[in-house]
Amino acid sequence: METHKDVVCTYCGCVCDDLEIQTENQQIIASKYACAIANEKFLVCRKERNLSPLLRVGGDLVEAELDDTIERAAHILAAAKYPLLYGWSNTSCETIKVGLELAELVGGLIDNTSSVCHGPGIEAVQEVGEVSATLGQVKHRADLIIYWGCNPGSGHIRHMSRYTLAQGRFRSGRKDRKVVVVDVRSTPTSKVGDEFVKIEPGGDYELLTALRMAIRDEEFEVDKVAGVPVSKIEELADLMANAQFGALFFGLGLTMSKGKSENVTAAISLVDDLNSRTKFILMPMRGHHNVTGANKVFTWQTGYPFAVDFSHGYPRYNPGETSVVDSLARGEPDAALIVASDPVANFPKPAVANLSKIPIIVIDPSLTATALLADVVIPTAFLGVECAGTIYRMDGVPLYTKKIVEPPPNCLPDTLILQKLLKRVKELKGV
Amino acid sequence: MEYIIRGGIVYDPLNGINGEKMDIAVKGGKIVESVSSGAKVIDASGMIVLPGGVDLHSHIAGSKVNAGRIMRPEDHYRDVVVKAGLTRSGVGYSIPSVFTTGYRYAEMGYTTVFEPATTPLKTRHTHDELADIPIIDKGCFPLFGNNWFVMEYLSRGEIDEAAAYVAWTLEATKGYAIKVVNPGGGERWGWGGSIKSIDDPVPHFNITPREIVRGLCQINKMLNLPHPIHVHPNGLGKPGSYETTIETMDCVRDFSDGRPAIHLTHIQFEGYTGTNWLNIGSGGDEIAKYVNGNPHVSVDLGQIVFSDTTTMTADAPFEYQLYLITGNKWTNADVEAEETAGVVPYVYRRSNYVNAVQWAVGLEVALLAKDPWRVFLTTDHPNAGVFTEYPRVISWLMSKKAREKVLSKVPRNARRRTMIAGIDREYTLSEIAILTRAGTAKILGLKNKGHLGEGADGDIAVYSLNPERIDPSTDYRIVRRAFRHAKYVLKDGELVVNDEKVVRVVEGRTYWVKPKVPKDLYESVISDLRSKFDNYYTVKMSNYFISEDYIGRSAPIYTGGD
Numbered sequence: 001m002e003t004h005k006d007v008v009c010t011y012c013g014c015v016c017d018d019l020e021i022q023t024e025n026q027q028i029i030a031s032k033y034a035c036a037i038a039n040e041k042f043l044v045c046r047k048e049r050n051l052s053p054l055l056r057v058g059g060d061l062v063e064a065e066l067d068d069t070i071e072r073a074a075h076i077l078a079a080a081k082y083p084l085l086y087g088w089s090n091t092s093c094e095t096i097k098v099g100l101e102l103a104e105l106v107g108g109l110i111d112n113t114s115s116v117c118h119g120p121g122i123e124a125v126q127e128v129g130e131v132s133a134t135l136g137q138v139k140h141r142a143d144l145i146i147y148w149g150c151n152p153g154s155g156h157i158r159h160m161s162r163y164t165l166a167q168g169r170f171r172s173g174r175k176d177r178k179v180v181v182v183d184v185r186s187t188p189t190s191k192v193g194d195e196f197v198k199i200e201p202g203g204d205y206e207l208l209t210a211l212r213m214a215i216r217d218e219e220f221e222v223d224k225v226a227g228v229p230v231s232k233i234e235e236l237a238d239l240m241a242n243a244q245f246g247a248l249f250f251g252l253g254l255t256m257s258k259g260k261s262e263n264v265t266a267a268i269s270l271v272d273d274l275n276s277r278t279k280f281i282l283m284p285m286r287g288h289h290n291v292t293g294a295n296k297v298f299t300w301q302t303g304y305p306f307a308v309d310f311s312h313g314y315p316r317y318n319p320g321e322t323s324v325v326d327s328l329a330r331g332e333p334d335a336a337l338i339v340a341s342d343p344v345a346n347f348p349k350p351a352v353a354n355l356s357k358i359p360i361i362v363i364d365p366s367l368t369a370t371a372l373l374a375d376v377v378i379p380t381a382f383l384g385v386e387c388a389g390t391i392y393r394m395d396g397v398p399l400y401t402k403k404i405v406e407p408p409p410n411c412l413p414d415t416l417i418l419q420k421l422l423k424r425v426k427e428l429k430g431v
Numbered sequence: 432m433e434y435i436i437r438g439g440i441v442y443d444p445l446n447g448i449n450g451e452k453m454d455i456a457v458k459g460g461k462i463v464e465s466v467s468s469g470a471k472v473i474d475a476s477g478m479i480v481l482p483g484g485v486d487l488h489s490h491i492a493g494s495k496v497n498a499g500r501i502m503r504p505e506d507h508y509r510d511v512v513v514k515a516g517l518t519r520s521g522v523g524y525s526i527p528s529v530f531t532t533g534y535r536y537a538e539m540g541y542t543t544v545f546e547p548a549t550t551p552l553k554t555r556h557t558h559d560e561l562a563d564i565p566i567i568d569k570g571c572f573p574l575f576g577n578n579w580f581v582m583e584y585l586s587r588g589e590i591d592e593a594a595a596y597v598a599w600t601l602e603a604t605k606g607y608a609i610k611v612v613n614p615g616g617g618e619r620w621g622w623g624g625s626i627k628s629i630d631d632p633v634p635h636f637n638i639t640p641r642e643i644v645r646g647l648c649q650i651n652k653m654l655n656l657p658h659p660i661h662v663h664p665n666g667l668g669k670p671g672s673y674e675t676t677i678e679t680m681d682c683v684r685d686f687s688d689g690r691p692a693i694h695l696t697h698i699q700f701e702g703y704t705g706t707n708w709l710n711i712g713s714g715g716d717e718i719a720k721y722v723n724g725n726p727h728v729s730v731d732l733g734q735i736v737f738s739d740t741t742t743m744t745a746d747a748p749f750e751y752q753l754y755l756i757t758g759n760k761w762t763n764a765d766v767e768a769e770e771t772a773g774v775v776p777y778v779y780r781r782s783n784y785v786n787a788v789q790w791a792v793g794l795e796v797a798l799l800a801k802d803p804w805r806v807f808l809t810t811d812h813p814n815a816g817v818f819t820e821y822p823r824v825i826s827w828l829m830s831k832k833a834r835e836k837v838l839s840k841v842p843r844n845a846r847r848r849t850m851i852a853g854i855d856r857e858y859t860l861s862e863i864a865i866l867t868r869a870g871t872a873k874i875l876g877l878k879n880k881g882h883l884g885e886g887a888d889g890d891i892a893v894y895s896l897n898p899e900r901i902d903p904s905t906d907y908r909i910v911r912r913a914f915r916h917a918k919y920v921l922k923d924g925e926l927v928v929n930d931e932k933v934v935r936v937v938e939g940r941t942y943w944v945k946p947k948v949p950k951d952l953y954e955s956v957i958s959d960l961r962s963k964f965d966n967y968y969t970v971k972m973s974n975y976f977i978s979e980d981y982i983g984r985s986a987p988i989y990t991g992g993d
Contacts, residue, residue: 005973006971006973006974008974017970017971017974018971093559097563101519104514104519104520122501125501125502125762126501126502126503126504126760127760128760128761129502129754129760129761129762129763129774129775130498130502130762130763131761131762131763132762132763132764132765133763133764133765133766133767134552134764134765134766134767134969135767135969136766136767136768136967136968136969137621137765137766137767139767139969140621140767140768141621141622162969163969167966169579169966169967170635244622245621245622245623272754272761275623275751276755278623279621279622279623281763281765295501296497296556297559299497299500299501299528300492300496300497300500300528300529300559300560300563301519301521301528301529301530301563302520302521302522302528303500303504303507303521303522303526303528304504304507305501310514310520312513313513313514313520314511314512314513314514314520314521314522315507315511315520315521315522315528316511317504317507390555390559392556396494396553396556396764397552397553397969397970398553398555398556398559399555399970399974400555400974400977400981
């Protein structure tokens with residue numbers, strides 16, 4: 001039996017790096033410190049996976065040799081006029097780099113999952129910037145934590161115990177902090193909070209604006225804003241302005257509800273305003289373990305965090321035009337490479353309808369809904385379990401994940417698969 | 432591959448060669464005495480031949496550079512780079528993407544560039560980007576001026592332990608030099624406040640900026656690091672800042688041993704007189720006077736170029752002030768137990784009084800400084816201007832006429848409150864070679880860089896500039912054009928730029944230092960770190976450490992401790 005210490009978790013954006021995993025004969029037998037979801041990832045998920053490369057032959061997916069799947073995939077991409085390369089947030093930065101080179105080579109559209117999650121938040125950053133800090137700053141200093149439109153109690157299970165409520169240098173744990181939860185309904189997180197502010201659905205922008213007004217000592221002519229009594233708003237504004245160090249964490253409840261990027265712009269502006277009174281930061285609760293890294297690699301190589309179109313020979317970015325759902329809904333891509341994601345299970349109907357009409361290549365450890373529609377399916381090793389690679393935590397701290405056990409015979413790391421694919425497409429294109 | 436660069440006019444100040452017509456031979460990546468008759472000939476007649484440029488301070492990689500890129504799509508839209516055969520696509524302007532950064536430096540004849548500020552916790556990110564920058568050699572300077580371990584050891588007077596900690600962190604992050612930004616001020620900013628002077632105590636840490644700078648300077652000497660401490664002082668960017676700057680330089684005067692013990696970076700930003708934005712003036716002459724009289728100091732310019740750019744620094748409270756002044760978008764990124772950072776877009780205008788004074792300060796320091804080996808050309812890219820504007824700065828240094836052209840367009844009171852109009856000095860080509868390669872290589876302690884002697888790295892730049900025909904004093908536009916687009920560039924003995932175009936993409940080295948400290952001391956400090964690391968950080972100590980195989984073409988420099 002072997003114990004692997006300081007294992008980096010590849011589930012959510014918390015990227016906990018203190019897990020202990022026990023193995024015996026290349027099998028994971030137990031884990032320590034992992035949350036319920038991570039435990040599932042390390043101990044259960046790998047049992048329900050795709051172990052064989054598959055090719056569509058006469059309407060059916062049949063088992064195939066790995067080289068044959070790469071060959072077919074390369075031909076699809078080389079022949080396509082405007083291929084889509086989508087996913088990337090559940091895999092390593094090393095893989096994403098190869099994906100970007102491939103996208104540039106084939107003149108395609110490359111997008112990552114932030115396009116359908118925190119993309120509006122990034123557009124807000126492009127409007128007004130972003131006042132943030134690493135999670136350790138919050139752990140050491142914050143006396144006020146606000147969770148807005150997010151539910152770490154269910155989705156980012158160790159966020160509170162590791163980062164926001166843990167003992168820090170200047171705060172001795174939970175009792176030194178005030179926790180406020182703003183949401184449209186009560187959640188496991190709101191039950192832990194000291195205050196729960198129930199807001200009307202779609203009222204985020206109004207409430208954030210009202211808070212900005214209250215912080216500037218402006219008077220209200222109404223009794224309620226977004227279903228919240230003005231007295232409560234004034235109380236909350238005082239709480240924020242009088243905190244020593246405040247931290248606002250927001251989720252898809254803010255970025256994907258009515259108002260989208262404008263909600264986040266209002267939240268960032270509120271935090272900007274608060275910095276003239278005290279110290280305040282904010283941070284999106286990023287979902288996948290490397291969605292932050294995907295944004296970062298996209299940006300340092302192309303200048304843009306997602307939705308990058310290479311059809312002109314240079315990177316072009318115009319969300320709404322070059323973003324995956326919009327482009328698919330208009331039926332533009334004529335082939336798709338899907339890496340570590342499952343758009344068929346998540347995208348709106350018109351986008352899925354058009355996706356189902358074009359050749360699809362799926363590179364993923366699991367047999368996803370998208371894989372079932374695909375022409376080529378290539379299984380991969382699990383990042384952080386069966387292969388190593390770099391990922392970025394939600395606050396931008398990079399971590400190198402480990403290989404703990406050997407992957408099954410036909411499941412290579414996706415970096416290697418992408419490299420083989422890139423090499424073959426280059427040959428086919430004569431470059 | 433063998434090359435002979437024939438008939439060029441060579442400037443190699445480290446070897447005392449000042450504009451001599453001679454051949455340079457290259458073989459096996461190095462400069463050699465002679466090559467075989469089969470060597471490829473590069474005809475450099477009527478051109479100048481210099482060692483490859485060495486930049487000691489340019490923000491090209493890492494989390495704050497990328498934060499600037501993310502925040503500013505509008506910066507990218509105006510400068511797109513199309514994929515072409517060998518070279519990858521990207522974007523340029525003030526915050527170029529990684530590939531573009533490498534190509535543009537190479538096209539300018541630069542072959543070595545250092546990223547001067549990386550917070551240790553995020554230095555893996557910096558290396559991720561550095562690895563993607565093609566052609567040039569590079570390295571990065573980890574930040575120590577607000578580090579909890581450093582402040583604690585120093586406040587307890589445990590200088591040996593502090594030195595061992597710095598040695599461990601340099602190795603853990605694969606860093607090259609000790610960087611200090613707004614010492615103590617970053618920790619203060621963790622609570623939203625700022626440090627006013629170098630004797631302001633840092634809350635909770637029982638230490639002052641002066642003690643941090645002195646401690647790190649002493650550690651730098653104990654570890655025998657190749658580069659002096661690289662310092663961005665307190666109070667940067669404020670009227671009256673020149674006094675704090677001189678105090679900072681002076682606080683380590685007793686560490687003088689004939690060579691620089693402290694490097695003050697982007698000195699322009701911290702060389703202002705006055706008490707407010709209306710009466711701000713140039714302290715360039717005061718700074719130059721101090722530098723001239725004190726050989727323990729070196730500086731780089733951080734020269735202003737009038738343009739739309741992106742400011743970024745670990746001095747987050749400075750960026751907050753800039754946000755308040757401009758109302759532009761603002762990014763802030765504090766890092767636990769270590770540092771802060773901020774990013775704000777900014778436009779320098781000739782018509783703006785303050786900007787015009789800033790422009791004068793950098794040039795005054797350069798033109799009044801007597802020893803070119805302790806003054807280096809930078810624009811603190813992209814803070815005061817983009818690195819591709821270096822040729823413009825060169826033209827200002829070499830031509831009074833070029834300066835007068837700018838002066839004729841700045842506000843009259845800016846002319847009155849600066850000395851620049853009265854300075855006649857014009858730099859020679861040899862001095863420019865010192866400011867941009869020989870001097871920077873020397874201050875970085877890179878023995879194989881910045882010169883063309885036998886055994887030096889085969890990093891060479893050839894520019895279409897004929898000093899026998901061109902007078903840089905009047906033909907400054909030709910000088911500017913020549914330095915912007917090198918005719919030929921060799922990197923490690925390979926021709927990477929031919930006829931002003933990138934023709935070959937090679938992988939550059941990443942330099943880092945591995946200082947040696949006594950084994951017992953090292954082990955006791957590691958054990959102290961182990962016991963505290965989990966309390967200070969939200970990552971494990973083992974995951975903080977970057978292994979050597981992570982950083983691509985690793986080039987460690989081993990230094991001996993006392």
